[in-house]
Amino acid sequence: MNRTYKRMNDLITEISMGPFGSDIKVEYFVSRGVPVLNGSNVSGFKVTDDFQNFVTEERANGYRKAIAIRGDIVITHRGTLGQIAYVPDDSQYEKYVISQSQFKVRLDNKKVNPVYFTYYFHTKEGQQRLLSFKSHVGVPALAQATTNFRLLDFPLIPKPKQDAIASVLETLDKKIELNNQINTELEAMARTLYDYWFVQFDFPDADGKPYKASGGKMVYNEVLKCEIPEGWKLSTLANWVQNDKTGDWGQESEEGNYTLQVYCIRGTDTNDISKKGNIGAPKRFILPKNDHKLLSPFDFVIEISGGSTNQSTGRIATITNEVLERFDHPLICSNFCKAISLVDNDYFYNFEYLWLRLYDNDVLFGWEGKTSGIKNLLFDSFISNHSLPMPPKELAKKFFDFADIAHKKNQSLLKENKHLEDLRDWLLPMLMNGQVTVN
Numbered sequence: 001m002n003r004t005y006k007r008m009n010d011l012i013t014e015i016s017m018g019p020f021g022s023d024i025k026v027e028y029f030v031s032r033g034v035p036v037l038n039g040s041n042v043s044g045f046k047v048t049d050d051f052q053n054f055v056t057e058e059r060a061n062g063y064r065k066a067i068a069i070r071g072d073i074v075i076t077h078r079g080t081l082g083q084i085a086y087v088p089d090d091s092q093y094e095k096y097v098i099s100q101s102q103f104k105v106r107l108d109n110k111k112v113n114p115v116y117f118t119y120y121f122h123t124k125e126g127q128q129r130l131l132s133f134k135s136h137v138g139v140p141a142l143a144q145a146t147t148n149f150r151l152l153d154f155p156l157i158p159k160p161k162q163d164a165i166a167s168v169l170e171t172l173d174k175k176i177e178l179n180n181q182i183n184t185e186l187e188a189m190a191r192t193l194y195d196y197w198f199v200q201f202d203f204p205d206a207d208g209k210p211y212k213a214s215g216g217k218m219v220y221n222e223v224l225k226c227e228i229p230e231g232w233k234l235s236t237l238a239n240w241v242q243n244d245k246t247g248d249w250g251q252e253s254e255e256g257n258y259t260l261q262v263y264c265i266r267g268t269d270t271n272d273i274s275k276k277g278n279i280g281a282p283k284r285f286i287l288p289k290n291d292h293k294l295l296s297p298f299d300f301v302i303e304i305s306g307g308s309t310n311q312s313t314g315r316i317a318t319i320t321n322e323v324l325e326r327f328d329h330p331l332i333c334s335n336f337c338k339a340i341s342l343v344d345n346d347y348f349y350n351f352e353y354l355w356l357r358l359y360d361n362d363v364l365f366g367w368e369g370k371t372s373g374i375k376n377l378l379f380d381s382f383i384s385n386h387s388l389p390m391p392p393k394e395l396a397k398k399f400f401d402f403a404d405i406a407h408k409k410n411q412s413l414l415k416e417n418k419h420l421e422d423l424r425d426w427l428l429p430m431l432m433n434g435q436v437t438v439n
Helices: 057-066 114-120 124-133 145-150 159-198 267-276 288-293 345-360 363-367 379-385 393-433
Strands: 004-007 012-017 067-069 073-076 084-086 095-097 102-107 153-156 218-221 226-229 233-236 241-246 260-265 283-286 299-303 316-319 331-333 337-342 368-371 374-377 387-390
Touching (some): 012 057, 012 145, 057 095, 067 102, 073 114, 084 114, 102 145, 114 153, 114 159, 114 393, 124 145, 159 345, 233 379, 241 288, 260 267, 260 288, 267 299, 267 316, 267 393, 283 288, 299 345, 316 345, 331 337, 345 393, 363 368, 363 379
Antiparallel strands (some): 012 102, 067 095, 073 084, 073 102, 233 387, 241 337, 299 337, 368 374
16 A cells, blocks of 8 residues: 655644643533543543533633544543544534643544544554654653644555545444443343332232332331332341352462463453453463352452542442353452352342442442551441342342343343454554555
8 A cells, every 4th residue: 555654744734732720620610511521531542422521611612722623633642641532523512622631633634534543543553653752751741742743754545545444444433332332221221120120119010010100018117217019028138148259369470380360350340341341351370279269150249449539349240151251261350359149040130230229329338448548348247237128039030031131132242342343453453554455
């Protein structure tokens, strides 16, 4: 493929830094308005729409040069370097405010496809160019970011070929994005059904009608200080749990008797198991005699130590056959977590969504102690004292059947995403250097 190296300055129509920290204070943030980007919004190929902070339209207009619009490129120049993402044409927002750690680039779209441009800078060659003016003094930064970026050489190919390559790569990422949207909807459906059946008590009665709303008999419970369906027994979570497995950290590499290779699930990996799909758990080597710690279907991994001021301990991962099949080695949990199994697996998803609800409602903050400055979930004390109405087995089984279908679909889509990501990452450098062409 013929590549002509052009000075970036000849391809850029506008380049500018984000606002100074003093210009975008926390007290300026509002609940709705023009979104303010942060590092997580530009960690992939395109700007994502999961925002925490907004400013008013009036204040955003005052930033002017710090405004990014559809088709612009956003690059991190301080902190986590090498992040570069484009603002998609189908973005739900017309404009964004970039952060003080970012700069934005607007290209001559007759010469350069911004999507192609962004993908190029995710290749090894592109990253080397982008980080070529990294400062090695103090906080990681791109020295004189906008000036030095203008001076880079960019390997330019004919615009139609740029468009074709961008289309192939973007199609793969759009399929991944669609799968993630489906998974988000499946999760929302399962949470809604759990709430409807086990919180509002409008599970199907004998006639298929919502129990409480249709006049099903409710009985006041003195311990819970509320009404629960007649026939439901009061229980503590400890009665649900059969046993637990402690975690293990092993060794980073095979040495001595540490020969059993595993993936180690940490608190930070729990979200990846069921939502993001990234297999970021580190590979470790443990003693073969500790194989009783290996995770099995119908286990839960619960974070016991860690957390922060705004995130409690207690993050949970659900382990099933479908989860285990995504890894090429067995799983254990780290020694900052513990694995538990239940007395009755028919309550498996019931326990999962109950725990998620407790976590989301910040209940676990009240069951944390500190050891040497590290927060620890007082797990045994919590499950021994937290009382709840235990639904009848047949209702738990009905919920299991629904949630299991959603879970299997979730894991199937995450597995597909991994294949799509691998294909994209394999194609990316070869499309850029001409080893693979698009007709």
